[in-house]
Amino acid sequence: MALNEPGDTGQPASPAHALPEVALEARLEQMLARLKADGHRLTPQRVSILRVLAESEGHPSVEQVHQRVLTRFPNTSLATVYKTVTLLKQRGEVLELGFSELDNRYDGARPTPHPHLVCTGCGAILDPPDHEAHGLALEEMARRIAAETGYAIATFRLDFYGLCPACQGRTVPPAES
Numbered sequence: 001m002a003l004n005e006p007g008d009t010g011q012p013a014s015p016a017h018a019l020p021e022v023a024l025e026a027r028l029e030q031m032l033a034r035l036k037a038d039g040h041r042l043t044p045q046r047v048s049i050l051r052v053l054a055e056s057e058g059h060p061s062v063e064q065v066h067q068r069v070l071t072r073f074p075n076t077s078l079a080t081v082y083k084t085v086t087l088l089k090q091r092g093e094v095l096e097l098g099f100s101e102l103d104n105r106y107d108g109a110r111p112t113p114h115p116h117l118v119c120t121g122c123g124a125i126l127d128p129p130d131h132e133a134h135g136l137a138l139e140e141m142a143r144r145i146a147a148e149t150g151y152a153i154a155t156f157r158l159d160f161y162g163l164c165p166a167c168q169g170r171t172v173p174p175a176e177s
């Protein structure tokens, strides 16, 4: 296989800031190792669920993960997906984003806290391209707040709400006819 250095493919970066293939495989391996260490069975269905979560294309809901797994394993139950997501969540291998007006959404690609962009038009959820630097800045803020308040901060969350570029295009009032 040819070397595939980032930036030499001539292709634009994925707008969803998907993990590069190598990082995706590493995430998958880590999830697999964690479940195996906990004594859970790794059926092909479960591996497929982990792969969808490692990709976390668009921060899917459990139902969306289920739909994607069904294309390969039509007999996978929604309960199996729920169970797997719960196990990973308990082990810090998937980040859960709860919303009052949307289903819970999941990020298995980047399970540590980082800011998210939430589109109130179409429900798309995106990691900003510079999510790593933003995540570190948030950690620093959390450390300072912990020092100021004496709180033992366990986790944190920052969401930016608004319209994605595609939805901004759709809000142009229709021409009168």
Ligand SMILES: [Zn+2]
Binding pocket: 119, 120, 121, 122, 123, 124, 163, 164, 165, 166, 167
């Ligand atoms: Zn949108």
Ligand SMILES: [Zn+2]
Binding pocket: 059, 107, 110, 114, 116, 126, 127
């Ligand atoms: Zn994310």
